[in-house]
Structures are given as C-alpha cells and as structure tokens.
Amino acid sequence: MKELEIKQLGELPFGVTEALNQLRINLGFCGGGIKIVMMTSSVPNEGKSFLTLHLWKMMAEVGVKTLLIDCDFRNSEMRRKYGIHSTSGQKLIGGAHYLAGQASLEEVIYKTNVPNGYMIPVASTIANPTILLESDNFSRMVEECAGQFSYILLDTPPLGRVADALTIARHCHGSVLVVRSGSTPRKLVENSAQLLRRTESPLLGVVLNRADVGSRSNAYYHRYYGSSDYGYGYGHSHNKPTTNGGK
Numbered sequence: 476m477k478e479l480e481i482k483q484l485g486e487l488p489f490g491v492t493e494a495l496n497q498l499r500i501n502l503g504f505c506g507g508g509i510k511i512v513m514m515t516s517s518v519p520n521e522g523k524s525f526l527t528l529h530l531w532k533m534m535a536e537v538g539v540k541t542l543l544i545d546c547d548f549r550n551s552e553m554r555r556k557y558g559i560h561s562t563s564g565q566k567l568i569g570g571a572h573y574l575a576g577q578a579s580l581e582e583v584i585y586k587t588n589v590p591n592g593y594m595i596p597v598a599s600t601i602a603n604p605t606i607l608l609e610s611d612n613f614s615r616m617v618e619e620c621a622g623q624f625s626y627i628l629l630d631t632p633p634l635g636r637v638a639d640a641l642t643i644a645r646h647c648h649g650s651v652l653v654v655r656s657g658s659t660p661r662k663l664v665e666n667s668a669q670l671l672r673r674t675e676s677p678l679l680g681v682v683l684n685r686a687d688v689g690s691r692s693n694a695y696y697h698r699y700y701g702s703s704d705y706g707y708g709y710g711h712s713h714n715k716p717t718t719n720g721g722k
C-alpha cells in the first residue's frame with residue numbers, strides 16, 4: 476500500500492482536543508451500526524475539513540482503523556493546508572481516479588504517518604463531480620471500504636452551494652453538521668438540518684465550531700441550538716470548549 480505523509484497536523488490546544496474527544500465519544504454512542512459518517516456544513520469555511528482531519532486522527536490514535544475520504548472534489552484544500560504528499564514522490568492519485576475507472580481501489584487508499592489512519596485524498600480538483608458521485612462506483616467505493624475499515628469519515632462541500640453532500644449522504648450511516656459559531660445565520664442552519672433530515676441518513680448532531688466560550692455570542696448559540704432537537708453541540712475554540720447535551 477502506498478503512503479502519504481501529513482506534515483502539518485500540529486498540536487491542538489487542550490480545550491480543542493477535549494472537545495474533539497467528546498465528539499468522538501458521542502459518535503460512539505450513536506451505535507455500533509454507525510460507521511460511515513459525513514461531515515458537512517451550510518456554507519464554506521465553517522471548519523468541516525479541520526474537524527474531519529483531527530477527528531480522524533484522534534480515532535486512529537485510539538486504535539480504530541479509520542479511513543478519511545476527501546469528497547470535496549471541487550475545492551479540496553486538504554493537500555495544501557496540511558502538507559499532504561506521497562512519500563514515494565510519485566504523483567498522487569485520488570478518489571476521482573477510482574470513480575472514473577482509472578485506478579483500482581487499492582491504488583487510491585493510502586496508509587499515512589498516523590498509525591491506523593488511512594486516506595483517500597483528492598489528487599486534483601474537478602469542476603463537476605456530480606456524475607462521479609452519482610455513479611455505481613461511488614457506492615461501491617464506500618461499501619468496499621466499509622468492509623476494510625472500522626470507521627469512515629467523509630469530508631464534503633457545503634450544502635448551500637451544490638448537491639454533492641446530499642448525494643454523498645445517501646451512502647452514509649449519518650451526518651454531522653458543522654456550524655461556525657457567531658457566523659452562520661440560524662435560518663441557514665435550520666435549512667441545512669432540514670435538508671439532511673430528508674436524506675436516508677440521519678443527522679447525528681451539530682458541532683458548534685469556533686465558539687468564543689463565555690462570550691455573549693456563545694450564549695446566543697446556547698439558547699438557540701443548545702436546547703433544540705439537534706443531537707449535540709460543541710463549543711470548539713482555543714478557549715475551553717463547551718459541550719451541551721447529548722440528546
């Protein structure tokens with residue numbers, strides 16, 4: 476199996492690690508049957524990729540053989556942001572190569588420098604992945620990976636722009652909606668939650684990312700999201716995070 480090195484993973488502040496750990500544990504409480512989970516959000520820049528990557532790393536570090544599939548085919552920044560490169564120096568091939576029938580599944584699954592952490596990267600972005608996402612190859616890829624890995628996390632584009640995430644949701648056991656604290660309008664979050672609820676895969680919960688713990692804006696989010704029927708919410712910032720609920 477080919478290998479990827481992720482150079483810029485860095486150490487997270489204690490509070491962030493603690494919140495991510497809580498998220499990992501709560502996902503475990505969703506039940507043993509939930510092992511293919513999609514991370515999405517309403518708009519760009521809410522922290523989907525950041526959370527997916529760090530949650531993936533954390534799961535792998537506790538010994539769960541975890542696969543991250545980067546499904547943001549249009550706009551993935553993972554490689555650049557986290558310094559991901561092939562250790563052999565060979566050209567990277569990614570999920571789209573498999574979906575387009577240009578590579579086998581074995582060729583696009585990489586071992587990484589995170590023990591137990593595997594990845595199907597986006598090698599280069601493509602303008603219109605709809606046909607690939609709707610193809611039988613996509614469901615085959617997810618199904619076959621489910622047989623090989625204990626947990627699969629999928630990073631996706633935001634819901635507000637394109638239908639990609641909803642197409643991907645059809646193949647997942649559940650989704651997690653990331654909300655950037657103090658930034659994403661409540662109405663948009665409600666629309667996203669509604670869109671996700673209409674898919675076959677349940678909305679497992681909402682992550683409140685980048686919350687300024689203790690601030691007035693955070694109090695606002697607690698009021699509107701914390702007591703709602705969303706699964707759970709997390710304050711997630713460089714300050715001490717908050718965890719509200721677990722309903």
Ligand SMILES: Nc1ncnc2c1ncn2[C@@H]1O[C@H](COP(=O)(O)OP(=O)(O)OP(=O)(O)O)[C@@H](O)[C@H]1O
Nearest residue numbers: 518519520521522523524525526633684685711712
């Ligand atoms: N909790 C956090 N603490 C610190 N930085 C964060 C946190 N969440 C996200 N970021 C940073 O915010 C920026 C946007 O995050 P990210 O790229 O994960 O968003 P995204 O939702 O995946 O965006 P896109 O929709 O464009 O793919 C990145 O630079 C990321 O490192």
Ligand SMILES: [Mg+2]
Nearest residue numbers: 523524547552
């Ligand atoms: Mg992203």
